[in-house]
Amino acid sequence: MLRPLHPVAPGTRTVLGIAFFVFFVAFWAWITLGGHVNRIFLADPLSMLKDGWRLLTEDRFWLDILITIWRVFGGFALASIVAVPIGIAMGAWKPVEAFLEPFVSFARYLPASAFIPLLILWAGIGELEKLLVIFVGSVFQIILIVAVKVGGTRRDLVEAAYTLGATDNGIVKRVIMPANAPEIAETLRLVLGWAWTYVIVAELIGSSSGIGYMIINSQSRLATGQIIFGIIVIGLIGLLSDFAFKALNRWLYPWSLA
Amino acid sequence: MSKLLIEGVSRTFAGVGGGQPVRALQPVDLAVAANDFITILGPSGCGKSTLLRIVAGLEAPSTGRVLLDGKAVTRPGPDRGMVFQSYTLFPWLTVAENIGFGLREQGMPERERTEIVASYVDLVGLKGFENHWPKQLSGGMQQRTAIARALANDPEILLLDEPFGALDNQTRGLMQELLLGIWERRKKTVLFVTHDIEEAIFMASRVIVMSARPGRIKSDVPVDLPHPRHYTLKTSPEFSQLKAQLTEDIRIEAVRTAQTQSA
Numbered sequence: 160m161l162r163p164l165h166p167v168a169p170g171t172r173t174v175l176g177i178a179f180f181v182f183f184v185a186f187w188a189w190i191t192l193g194g195h196v197n198r199i200f201l202a203d204p205l206s207m208l209k210d211g212w213r214l215l216t217e218d219r220f221w222l223d224i225l226i227t228i229w230r231v232f233g234g235f236a237l238a239s240i241v242a243v244p245i246g247i248a249m250g251a252w253k254p255v256e257a258f259l260e261p262f263v264s265f266a267r268y269l270p271a272s273a274f275i276p277l278l279i280l281w282a283g284i285g286e287l288e289k290l291l292v293i294f295v296g297s298v299f300q301i302i303l304i305v306a307v308k309v310g311g312t313r314r315d316l317v318e319a320a321y322t323l324g325a326t327d328n329g330i331v332k333r334v335i336m337p338a339n340a341p342e343i344a345e346t347l348r349l350v351l352g353w354a355w356t357y358v359i360v361a362e363l364i365g366s367s368s369g370i371g372y373m374i375i376n377s378q379s380r381l382a383t384g385q386i387i388f389g390i391i392v393i394g395l396i397g398l399l400s401d402f403a404f405k406a407l408n409r410w411l412y413p414w415s416l417a
Numbered sequence: 418m419s420k421l422l423i424e425g426v427s428r429t430f431a432g433v434g435g436g437q438p439v440r441a442l443q444p445v446d447l448a449v450a451a452n453d454f455i456t457i458l459g460p461s462g463c464g465k466s467t468l469l470r471i472v473a474g475l476e477a478p479s480t481g482r483v484l485l486d487g488k489a490v491t492r493p494g495p496d497r498g499m500v501f502q503s504y505t506l507f508p509w510l511t512v513a514e515n516i517g518f519g520l521r522e523q524g525m526p527e528r529e530r531t532e533i534v535a536s537y538v539d540l541v542g543l544k545g546f547e548n549h550w551p552k553q554l555s556g557g558m559q560q561r562t563a564i565a566r567a568l569a570n571d572p573e574i575l576l577l578d579e580p581f582g583a584l585d586n587q588t589r590g591l592m593q594e595l596l597l598g599i600w601e602r603r604k605k606t607v608l609f610v611t612h613d614i615e616e617a618i619f620m621a622s623r624v625i626v627m628s629a630r631p632g633r634i635k636s637d638v639p640v641d642l643p644h645p646r647h648y649t650l651k652t653s654p655e656f657s658q659l660k661a662q663l664t665e666d667i668r669i670e671a672v673r674t675a676q677t678q679s680a
Contacts (some may be wrong), residue, residue, distance in 0.1 A: 313505075315501055315503050315505045316505055316507060318475050318493070318499075318501070318505075319499070319501060319505040319507075319563075320507075320518070320522070321474075321475070321492075321493035322473055322474075322475070322493045322494075322495075322497060322498065322499040322567070322576075323495060323498070323518055323519035323522060323566065323567070323570060324494060324495030324519050324522045324523050324570060325518075325519075325522045326522070329522050333518075333522070334507070337507070337509040338507070338508075338509065340509070412509070413550070414508050414509045414510075414550040414551075414552070415508065415509070
C-alpha cells in the first residue's frame with residue numbers, strides 16, 4: 160500500500176534506486192540489440208562500452224577528462240571567490256543590496272552560452288575563454304542565492320549578539336558569516352552542478368580538447384557510442400564531485416547536522 | 418539612586434498599509450533599585466516584551482527615556498544581558514564558546530576567558546556538556562546556557578523575556594529555582610517578563626502588573642516572602658493569597674484583551 164508521505168526503509172530505498180538503473184539499461188539494450196531502432200542513431204550498451212574503452216586506451220580520452228575537470232573547477236573557483244563576498248555584502252548591508260540587486264537579477268538571465276561568441280572575440284579560443292564562460296554562467300547565480308540566504312539570517316541571533324556586546328563588524332564576521340556558512344557551501348554545491356553544463360557548451364564551440372570537444376567530434380562520425388560514453392562520464396564525475404562536496408560540508412559544519 | 422529608571426517610555430507602531438498607528442505601550446514610569454528582582458506580569462500582547470526590548474536597546478521608545486546608572490540607553494550593550502524566549506544560542510559554537518561569546522567580542526584573551534567560562538558552566542550545572550553543540554541539548558539546558566552566556570559578561574542588569582515560556586512545567590519549575598538560587602547568592606538587578614502568575618510571584622521581590630494593550634503599569638506589588646525560597650513556598654497561604662489577588666488583576670485585563678480582539 161502506498162500511503163502519502165510514509166517513509167521507505169533504507170534497504171528498500173537502495174534496491175529501488177538501483178532497480179531503475181537496471182530497468183533503464185535493460186530498455187536501452189532491448190531497443191538497440193533487439194533491432195527496434197537504427198544503429199546509426201543509437202549505439203547499444205555493449206558497443207558503447209567498447210567505444211569507451213578504446214577512447215581511454217588508444218585516444219588518450221583521459222586527458223580530455225582532466226582538462227574538462229580543470230575548466231569546471233577553475234571557472235567555478237573564480238566565480239565563487241568573486242561572488243561569495245559580494246553576496247554576503249549584499250545580504251548584510253541593505254544599501255549595497257539596493258545598489259546591485261537589480262543589475263544582478265537582470266544579469267542572471269543572460270544565457271552564458273550566448274556570451275561565447277563575444278568571449279571568443281575578447282579572449283580567443285584558449286583556456287581563458289572556457290573559464291570565462293563558466294564564470295559568467297555561475298557568478299550571478301551565486302551572488303543572488305548567497306545574498307538571499309544571508310539576508311534571511313535569524314534576527315534573534317543577531318539581537319542576542321548585540322546584547323552580548325558585539326559591534327556591527329563583529330555581527331558580520333562572527334554571526335552572519337558562520338550562521339550562513341553551511342547554506343553557502345550548499346549553494347556552491349548546487350551551482351557546481353550547473354557549471355558542468357556550461358563547460359560542455361563552451362567545449363562544443365571553438366575547442367580542440369575536452370569531453371565536449373570529443374562529443375561534437377564524434378557526431379560528425381556518427382559515433383553515438385562515444386557520445387553516450389562521454390555523457391555518462393560527465394554524469395559520473397558530477398556525481399563524484401557532488402558526493403565529495405557533501406562529505407566536505409559534513410566535515411566542516413558538524414553543528415548543522417540534524 | 419535607582420539602578421534603572423524608566424521615564425515616560427511609550428511605544429507606537431506605524432500603521433500597516435496606511436492604517437491607524439498602533440499604540441503598544443502607554444507612557445510607563447518605573448524605578449528599579451539595585452539588586453531588585455522585578456517581574457513584569459501581563460496578558461499576552463500588553464507590551465511587556467516591548468518594554469523589555471526598549472530597556473535592552475533593541476527598540477527605540479517613541480517617547481521617554483531609559484537610564485541605567487544615570488546614563489541614557491541608546492543601543493544594546495553588554496551592560497544589559499538578555500535572555501530570550503526563543504532559543505538563541507549560536508548553533509555553530511559549543512556550550513563553552515557560547516558562554517564565552519560576549520567576553521570574546523570585548524577582546525578578552527582566551528586564557529582569562531576559559532576560567533570565567535568554566536565558573537559559569539559550573540554555576541548553571543552544565544559540567545560535562547562544555548563541548549556539546551546547542552542542538553544536542555534539551556530546551557532547559559539551552560536556556561541554562563543562555564543564562565550563563567548573559568551572566569558571563571557580568572552585566573549591570575539581567576533582562577529575561579519569558580525565558581522559560583517554551584519549557585514544560587516540570588523543567589520550568591527547576592529553572593525558576595536555579596535562577597532564583599543564582600540571584601540569592603550573587604545578587605544582581607533583574608527584570609523578568611512573564612505571563613505566568615505563579616512564576617511572577619515566586620521569583621520576584623516586586624511584581625509589576627501591566628494592563629491590556631496599550632500597556633501601562635496597573636499595580637506594583639511588593640513580595641515580602643523570605644529568602645532562600647523553596648518550591649514548597651508555592652503552596653503556602655501567603656503565596657496563595659498573593660496569587661489570588663494577582664489572578665483577579667490579570668483576569669480583568671485578559672478579558673479586556675479578548676474583547677478588543679473580537680471587536
